[in-house]
Amino acid sequence: MSFKFVKYIKSDNKAKNESQSLKTIFQQASKSSDFHQFSPFKERDTIIISYYKSLVDTKIINYLLIPNIQEHFEKIKEPSDIKNLIPFDEVLVTSDPIEVEKKLTKGYVIIHFKGSETQEILTINIQDDNLGYRTNNETENEFSVIGPKVGFVESIAVNIHLLRKRMADTKLVFEEIKIGSLSKSEIVIAYLDGITNPQYIETVRQRLNDINFDVVFDSSQLEQIISDNSNTPFPIFLSTERIDRVVYAMISGQVAILSNGSPYIVTGPSTLLDFFVSPEDYYLSWILGSFFRIIRIFSVLFSMFSTAIYVAILTFHYEVIPNDLLEPLISSRAHVPFPPVIEAIFLEITIELLREAGARLPTKIGQTLGIVGGIVIGQASVQAALTSNILLIIVSLSALASFTTPIYKMSNAIRLLRFPFILAAATLGGFGIIIVFALLLSHLLKLKSLGNPYMVPLFPFRVKDFKDSFIRSSYQLTTNRSKFLRPLLPSRYTPSQDKDDKNDDWS
Structure with missing residues (x-):
């Protein structure tokens, strides 16, 4: 057809x-x-x-x-x-x-x-490239305390200028492609010639040329169309508005896709761990950067499993509750007429409603709604015996933990995954959580980004690529690019002479 x-x-x-x-x-x-x-x-x-x-x-x-x-x-x-x-x-x-x-x-x-x-x-x-585009390009959605605050805008000419200013090298290549039978949208492929593997460049070029679409509104559409697997809640490509993140991806050997009218740049091939890396990790010492990265990964695990474990324990596994916690749990749920799964889903949906309403309203009103609404609804739910105090604390912490993910699209995927785990915990208890986790893991193992495994360096197992995955190693140890990207130039830079040796020369 x-x-x-x-x-x-x-x-x-x-x-x-x-x-x-x-x-x-x-x-x-x-x-x-x-x-x-x-x-x-x-x-x-x-x-x-x-x-x-x-x-x-x-x-x-x-x-x-x-x-x-x-x-x-x-x-x-x-x-x-x-x-x-x-x-x-x-x-x-x-x-x-x-x-x-x-x-x-x-x-x-x-x-x-x-x-x-x-x-x-x-x-x-004689076209006016900047007509109708905003001039303010601060990174509002990927803000960092330390580091540059400059991001991309909707003008592709300005975005190319920003990348060219950051990387003043003739190896930086931009290829233009027209997409959209009605919009004739200008799409640009950016990569470093002599560093990025040509197979990735050709794959992106072929997938973009095969697109038969009427209007391309945003780079997020391209991300879904050229994705290796569109039947997944996980983002296959990393989409960012930060210049430093795109530059780091390109010098690592990845390909960037720019779309006219979109302030977000798509980079790939990406891995699962790329979505838990913040540019701020590289502006702090490697010890602090590694600590905060581990905190983010554990926060994601806590956000996915905490509510489901609570439901499983109170439904099937009372024996694992310590004696000291039995009295607080019993008193907390003494007047709650609903089973744990109903109150858990009620609170989770309430949190999602507050989050969506706060995101759609103006900034000042959204912040007020999130704070006041959360306090009022939470306190009223406990007093009305619709939910327990302990579950309210767990759901609140779970919602806070999901916000630690630097990339918004991955945060959305984590929010969605909590519901299957809760339903499985209410049906089969801890065994249901294990089944859903096994299905999730098998799904992640099958995912690919531009033909590259999504779970690298965990699968296939790459020991040397762990230097910049769960932790951010010292710059003395990250001189080479990740091998799973198969870059044409493996070495990034040559570390300087040891400082102790330099001090000895002055003595």
Whole structure:
């Protein structure tokens, strides 16, 4: 079925190419109020200038383009003559109407001769790349106390500029691809030539070229379309708005995907442990960075299993409760009419409602709602005997633990996984938790990112790649890139001479 659909699209485009003409293009464009077409000479309208006012910088047209054409009008016999007289670098002379239509909708100015037999058309790039985009590019969703605060914006030209400023090397390569039958979205593949494995570059290039989509709104759509497995709650590619994270991924041998209109950059191939790494780990000492990274990993495990273990113990495994905890548990649940699974799901859904409402409301109102709503609902639930004090503490800690994940998409996956564990614990107790965990582990072992195993360095087991996984080792030990990425240049840098040896030279 898909083959017939693609074939139909191609034949339709072919028919469009044959029937398209410059006249029909301008007739269609003139239906829009922002389309402008005029001649710079009132008495002689041989030269016609056409453009969309909403896409171009009209000051350049009025103060640079038109005066140059009027000054050298006697020398202009055909559109190619204008190319040699105007001070613009991106000027193209073409006779293809389809190319003219593409350029017109991308912010180019079209110049043609009225009644010309040569049908040569001049396209000039005068688009305003920053028009309508925000200038504030702080990393709001991936904030760090230490380190740079500069992030990406919705303009792909600005994002390329930011990456080029950070990595001043000719090895940094940007490849442009057009995607979207209606949007003609500009997609850029970024990588370091001579470092990134060509297999990853070719895989990304092929998957992007195979996309048949109408409008690409955000890089998150590309992430789902080119994913190795879309039937998973886990993000296969790492999506970030931080420049330093993208730079680190590229110097490690990964590929970055930029999408025009999106402030998030997609990098891959990614592993599960990449989503628990914060750029702040590298700005602190390796001891502190490793400690906080381990805290995040244990927080995720606590967030997934804590509520489910509570439900399993109170439903099936009373014998594991210490004697000192029996009295507080009994008094806490003495007046609760619901089984543990009902009160657990009630509190979990309440937390999710508060979290979603706080995220959708304005910042100040959302913060107030989260704090006040959590206190009021929690206290009222305990007083109304709808839930126990102990479970309220566990669910609250579980929600806080899920926030320690640096990447928002991985945090969402962890939030979702708590519910299957709770239901399994209520049905089969501890054995149900083990079954769900085994299914989850087998699912993770089968996942791949650009053909690379998702659980590296745990599976396949890579001892040398543990230097920057669960812990962040000293810079003296992380001189080589991760081997599972198969970089063409294994070494990142050469560590300096030992400081003790330098001090000895001064003695």
